[in-house]
Amino acid sequence: MPRLSDVARVAGVSKATASRALSGADGVSAATRSKVQRTAEQLGFRASGAARRLATGMTRTIGVLTPSVDRWYFGSVLHGIAHMADAHEHDVLLYDLGAFGRGGHEKFERFMRRGEVDGLVTITWSLVGGDLTRLAQLGIPVATVGEPTPHSRSFSLDDDAAGELAAEHLVRLGHTDLLHLASETEVQPFDSSSSDRRKRAFEAVSIRHGLRMRPVTTVPTHLEGAHGIVRALLDRDDRPTGVVAGTDEAALACMLAAHQLGIRVPEELSVIGVDDVPAAAAFGLTTVRQDPARHGEDVVAWIIEALSRPEAEPDRSHTSYAPELVVRASTAPPPR
Amino acid sequence: MPRLSDVARVAGVSKATASRALSGADGVSAATRSKVQRTAEQLGFRASGAARRLATGMTRTIGVLTPSVDRWYFGSVLHGIAHMADAHEHDVLLYDLGAFGRGGHEKFERFMRRGEVDGLVTITWSLVGGDLTRLAQLGIPVATVGEPTPHSRSFSLDDDAAGELAAEHLVRLGHTDLLHLASETEVQPFDSSSSDRRKRAFEAVSIRHGLRMRPVTTVPTHLEGAHGIVRALLDRDDRPTGVVAGTDEAALACMLAAHQLGIRVPEELSVIGVDDVPAAAAFGLTTVRQDPARHGEDVVAWIIEALSRPEAEPDRSHTSYAPELVVRASTAPPPR
DNA sequence: ACTGGCATCGGAACCGGTTCCGGTTCCTGG
DNA sequence: CCAGGAACCGGAACCGGTTCCGATGCCAGT
Numbered sequence: 001m002p003r004l005s006d007v008a009r010v011a012g013v014s015k016a017t018a019s020r021a022l023s024g025a026d027g028v029s030a031a032t033r034s035k036v037q038r039t040a041e042q043l044g045f046r047a048s049g050a051a052r053r054l055a056t057g058m059t060r061t062i063g064v065l066t067p068s069v070d071r072w073y074f075g076s077v078l079h080g081i082a083h084m085a086d087a088h089e090h091d092v093l094l095y096d097l098g099a100f101g102r103g104g105h106e107k108f109e110r111f112m113r114r115g116e117v118d119g120l121v122t123i124t125w126s127l128v129g130g131d132l133t134r135l136a137q138l139g140i141p142v143a144t145v146g147e148p149t150p151h152s153r154s155f156s157l158d159d160d161a162a163g164e165l166a167a168e169h170l171v172r173l174g175h176t177d178l179l180h181l182a183s184e185t186e187v188q189p190f191d192s193s194s195s196d197r198r199k200r201a202f203e204a205v206s207i208r209h210g211l212r213m214r215p216v217t218t219v220p221t222h223l224e225g226a227h228g229i230v231r232a233l234l235d236r237d238d239r240p241t242g243v244v245a246g247t248d249e250a251a252l253a254c255m256l257a258a259h260q261l262g263i264r265v266p267e268e269l270s271v272i273g274v275d276d277v278p279a280a281a282a283f284g285l286t287t288v289r290q291d292p293a294r295h296g297e298d299v300v301a302w303i304i305e306a307l308s309r310p311e312a313e314p315d316r317s318h319t320s321y322a323p324e325l326v327v328r329a330s331t332a333p334p335p336r
Numbered sequence: 337m338p339r340l341s342d343v344a345r346v347a348g349v350s351k352a353t354a355s356r357a358l359s360g361a362d363g364v365s366a367a368t369r370s371k372v373q374r375t376a377e378q379l380g381f382r383a384s385g386a387a388r389r390l391a392t393g394m395t396r397t398i399g400v401l402t403p404s405v406d407r408w409y410f411g412s413v414l415h416g417i418a419h420m421a422d423a424h425e426h427d428v429l430l431y432d433l434g435a436f437g438r439g440g441h442e443k444f445e446r447f448m449r450r451g452e453v454d455g456l457v458t459i460t461w462s463l464v465g466g467d468l469t470r471l472a473q474l475g476i477p478v479a480t481v482g483e484p485t486p487h488s489r490s491f492s493l494d495d496d497a498a499g500e501l502a503a504e505h506l507v508r509l510g511h512t513d514l515l516h517l518a519s520e521t522e523v524q525p526f527d528s529s530s531s532d533r534r535k536r537a538f539e540a541v542s543i544r545h546g547l548r549m550r551p552v553t554t555v556p557t558h559l560e561g562a563h564g565i566v567r568a569l570l571d572r573d574d575r576p577t578g579v580v581a582g583t584d585e586a587a588l589a590c591m592l593a594a595h596q597l598g599i600r601v602p603e604e605l606s607v608i609g610v611d612d613v614p615a616a617a618a619f620g621l622t623t624v625r626q627d628p629a630r631h632g633e634d635v636v637a638w639i640i641e642a643l644s645r646p647e648a649e650p651d652r653s654h655t656s657y658a659p660e661l662v663v664r665a666s667t668a669p670p671p672r
Numbered sequence: 673a674c675t676g677g678c679a680t681c682g683g684a685a686c687c688g689g690t691t692c693c694g695g696t697t698c699c700t701g702g
Numbered sequence: 703c704c705a706g707g708a709a710c711c712g713g714a715a716c717c718g719g720t721t722c723c724g725a726t727g728c729c730a731g732t
Contacts, residue, residue, distance in 0.1 A: 339717095339718060339719085340718065340719060340720095341718075341719090351718090351719080351720090352720080352721075352722095355719065355720060355721085356720090356721090359719095359720080361720090361721095383718085383719070384717085384718055384719065386717085386718080386719090387717070387718035387719035387720085388718080388719055388720075389719090390717090390718080390719075390720095391718080391719050391720040391721080392719085392720065392721095
């Protein structure tokens with residue numbers, strides 16, 4: 001591997017000049033610059049990131065602590081993060097902590113001992129409260145996406161509004177007998193997880209409009225587990241006329257169960273979800289949209305900005321995004 | 337930020353000893369080691385990754401060039417990569433090149449100028465052939481997952497076998513009139529993309545068993561776009577008795593269209609896909625499974641291994657994974 | 673008592689860039 | 703014709719770790 005000093009020697013200049021020429025700094029004549037650039041190209045020179053970082057003290061890297069990236073929400077946030085980081089010429093270092101709660105802790109500890117990143121974003125559920133407070137003492141900008149938290153700057157969907165929007169949509173269509181399907185959260189850092197907030201918003205709407213009160217049912221976040229439960233709930237005479245699901249996964253499981261039972265959607269049963277996963281569009285599911293990639297972009301923009309004024313007092317504010325109702329073919333007025 | 341020299345000074349030892357104590361190297365008495373460790377803890381010392389890397393010459397980082405990670409396949413591969421990298425205490429640097437073919441190129445060029453990673457994995461479609469050959473000249477282990485390629489070591493599902501397995505399953509059930517739904521590939525580095533291989537395998541099965549020959553239909557990879565096309569195909573009297581889809585997305589779009597048209601699955605129409613996405617299990621879709629996370633793990637294992645013997649000749653071999661038939665409720669013998 | 677050897681530690685070089693500081697050269701204005 | 707300054711460049715220090723090598727202390731063996 002050719003080093004900078006090799007390039008300098010071949011080009012007949014000093015290391016200092018070579019560095020200036022290649023980095024784009026001024027104080028180098030155009031002729032010299034192009035000569036250096038040419039020989040660098042010729043030698044296949046690639047600057048050592050480690051050396052540059054050591055010399056400048058700027059890492060230009062942001063770390064991401066996340067649960068398994070094979071899930072839509074986390075993948076989408078990560079996509080947004082990568083996009084914005086790239087726009088600011090920052091690298092992104094990925095720490096996939098695996099499934100919720102399981103085994104992520106020792107990875108986290110290892111992460112804490114390394115001083116590689118100058119900004120950090122944690123995605124909901126990847127950590128519990130105690131870890132978050134330790135992160136906050138790291139001396140670098142830390143932000144969370146997916147859920148409000150008092151321990152750091154945070155970005156998330158306004159879950160209260162989302163739950164309300166979903167329920168209100170069915171109420172406005174004339175429904176008075178609704179069932180809420182809450183998605184299970186394996187680990188929840190605070191007592192007000194997204195799922196709980198959506199559930200409580202639903203209950204508030206129920207009370208406000210005097211709907212029939214039914215017990216809330218919690219289903220697993222994966223479709224397969226949810227399906228059997230939902231099917232049992234729908235396969236009875238006093239079933240509700242509409243289902244407000246906490247997530248699209250639950251809503252889709254519900255649509256499937258309805259299909260299998262011969263219950264027509266939306267004529268006999270309305271179904272609404274939250275998230276707007278790709279499958280929701282395909283299956284014509286009415287839902288409340290959030291845009292996780294956008295959250296990822298914003299969190300990185302904030303970190304970059306925080307990096308630019310190192311001596312500011314820590315910002316622990318929360319940004320919540322307004323949900324957006326997307327009406328498709330799974331909701332309609334109740335039968336008769 | 338405390339440096340190693342600070343720890344050394346406070347602990348009353350030299351930088352050399354402090355380094356040895358913290359890195360776990362021997363040549364340090366137990367007493368000294370624990371003293372150093374204690375003061376490091378106390379000072380909140382975190383070693384500079386850049387300095388360590390510069391000194392050792394070992395980056396312990398593997399780069400990943402991938403299309404948008406918000407899609408199931410890419411997210412899953414990345415998950416496997418992250419998992420295995422972590423097991424070997426390597427970091428993973430993510431380069432999300434965005435949607436297929438669009439705008440990824442300048443990001444790629446920027447990547448090429450940085451010398452940050454000591455191993456690289458590219459995920460299918462993130463690059464075109466020319467870029468791959470440049471990568472191969474980088475002097476670091478490079479591997480591709482998702483498709484066979486002559487330019488580097490590669491790992492992928494055996495697409496020929498997958499296409500055959502899907503078609504043969506329906507043939508064995510007694511079907512003689514099948515339709516193939518190929519998933520569109522926006523960019524394909526070689527003339528034999530996954531989609532094409534699956535399609536050709538289907539055609540081979542058709543000929544071998546003397547099935548009715550129907551034109552292959554190509555549908556977009558996102559469910560929404562596929563749905564309308566599929567619906568039109570099914571809404572006619574001479575529709576096939578079974579559909580062999582190139583991906584689960586296409587298969588699910590097909591199931592949905594069938595439901596909407598009142599065509600019962602599997603009694604009146606059998607549907608089979610490839611991939612085994614989470615939704616497939618939920619919707620009872622018979623499919624041919626592949627395990628992208630496994631591919632991600634293996635590719636990293638190979639890179640780590642290649643790193644350990646730097647002077648070996650380049651390995652451009654291909655590993656293909658056998659597909660696995662997962663029979664669920666969407667396939668049955670043809671009607672009558 | 674003396675020597676050989678092992679365990680432990682410190683000094684200093686080094687990794688490969690960036691940047692401060694000072695020295696030339698050359699051009700401009702008085 | 704000379705002072706002042708701008709443009710350009712080189713030497714050397716520096717970032718913060720790791721590691722080679724030599725020095726020291728201590729104990730066992732003869």
